Amino acid sequence: MWLAREENFTWLAGEGLLKATFGGEIGFLVLGDALYLIHNDIHDDETLRRIAELTNAQLCGYVPNQPGSFEALLTDLTRQRRIGTDGDQAFFQNNIDQLFAQQRLTLTPSEQGQYRTLCRDCASIVQDVARTVRPGQAEKAIAAELAQRFYAAGIKPSLLLISADSGIRRFRHPAPGDNVVNRFAILIAAGTREGRHTAVTRIVAVDGLPPAFDERYRAAMQLNTACMNHSRPHCRLGDVAQERLAAYHASDPTSDWRVRLRADVLDYLPRPVRSRVWRTQEVKPYQAVAWSTGINGIRIEDTFLVLPERNEILTSTENWPVIEVQHAGHTVFRADILRL
Structure with missing residues (x-):
């Protein structure tokens, strides 16, 4: 699944990161066998590297000014699997935000x-x-x-x-x-x-x-x-x-x-x-x-x-x-x- 909403990003990252300050598409791609932190490669900075280390995620950057770069990266990583999303990102097929919200709201x-x-x-x-x-x-x-x-x-x-x-x-x-x-x-x-x-x-x-x-x-x-x-x-x-x-x-x-x-x-x-x-x-x-x-x-x-x-x-x-x-x-x- 693709988690990019501010509240979901913060929940998974474990700290209050102002995601919007990085610009472009940024979020976690959660697959059965891996976790990726997708980001605009202009903002490959220490904050993102620290979050990737804390969450055991692999950093993957895309070229923001190159049309189709973001979609190409996701296609390569997902291998055409059906992926749920917490937003309106057109690349993904299923919006699961309401289902995921209940998981996020419940305290372990x-x-x-x-x-x-x-x-x-x-x-x-x-x-x-x-x-x-x-x-x-x-x-x-x-x-x-x-x-x-x-x-x-x-x-x-x-x-x-x-x-x-x-x-x-x-x-x-x-x-x-x-x-x-x-x-x-x-x-x-x-x-x-x-x-x-x-x-x-x-x-x-x-x-x-x-x-x-x-x-x-x-x-x-x-x-x-x-x-x-x-x-x-x-x-x-x-x-x-x-x-x-x-x-x-x-x-x-x-x-x-x-x-x-x-x-x-x-x-x-x-x-x-x-x-x-x-x-x-x-x-x-x-x-x-x-x-x-x-x-x-x-x-x-x-x-x-x-x-x-x-x-x-x-x-x-x-x-x-x-x-x-x-x-x-x-x-x-x-x-x-x-x-x-």
């Missing part, structure tokens, strides 16, 4: 261990930075500290949003700016290491909060926990969202709070790409999912792993305040607001 035991470490590291960094937030600090200063700590831990931030005080109502996606913290800040982060993404959101208060804020936070957390607990194998995320929203509005039909819901089966894709298709995604065992729930700007998000018997929150760490959330007769401990 070794991947689960690596992913738990990533989630724990990401959450710890966000929480450590939250503890340093002070009145008068600008959103962009908080984001800069987050970015520095992410990169120091080998994590590439794929999303950093900071919202202080009034910003939570003004912006759905609060890009860090000059707005300063007076009472509270929301830290929203997503990071990637070795290609996989994780997401976590935390709220820190540096001054007293009005009762209405806590009320909205608990409502958002209750909704988030319900969405998480109903995200079980073979359900569709869009169906979970519709059912949980209906239950939420039925429980308080007079509420005029603005509610937002979105989920991701976390993958090797950047978040904006995943968000276009999340409603149709079907959950499978050993997949990582993150629900983002918001009520009037207050946002809740954690990454969890879908196990056959239960869901495990991966971005929950020690030394952070928790609240008890009751759902379906069970008590779930979730991250509370940090009050400094």
Whole structure:
């Protein structure tokens, strides 16, 4: 099979390589007896050689300005065998992207261990930075500290949003700016290491909060926990969202709070790409999912792993305040607001 999509290339290469920077056709040709890394021979550089060594692949280059060079190379390697592809490459006969995506989305035991470490590291960094937030600090200063700590831990931030005080109502996606913290800040982060993404959101208060804020936070957390607990194998995320929203509005039909819901089966894709298709995604065992729930700007998000018997929150760490959330007769401990 031919694997050339960014997420599949990264999954097989084992590291986050910006494949597009190499130009032309580049990908892995996976045959029964061999693995080839096909590339534009102008870009025969050390990065490709390292990836070939890590994956035990044989480097094969083609001449980009010579018509038919790419097709001739593939014809020689495949010996007219029928080859599946993860894209729309005309040379191959069968598009297997949807079938292969399920394989890629499911974490193996070794991947689960690596992913738990990533989630724990990401959450710890966000929480450590939250503890340093002070009145008068600008959103962009908080984001800069987050970015520095992410990169120091080998994590590439794929999303950093900071919202202080009034910003939570003004912006759905609060890009860090000059707005300063007076009472509270929301830290929203997503990071990637070795290609996989994780997401976590935390709220820190540096001054007293009005009762209405806590009320909205608990409502958002209750909704988030319900969405998480109903995200079980073979359900569709869009169906979970519709059912949980209906239950939420039925429980308080007079509420005029603005509610937002979105989920991701976390993958090797950047978040904006995943968000276009999340409603149709079907959950499978050993997949990582993150629900983002918001009520009037207050946002809740954690990454969890879908196990056959239960869901495990991966971005929950020690030394952070928790609240008890009751759902379906069970008590779930979730991250509370940090009050400094």
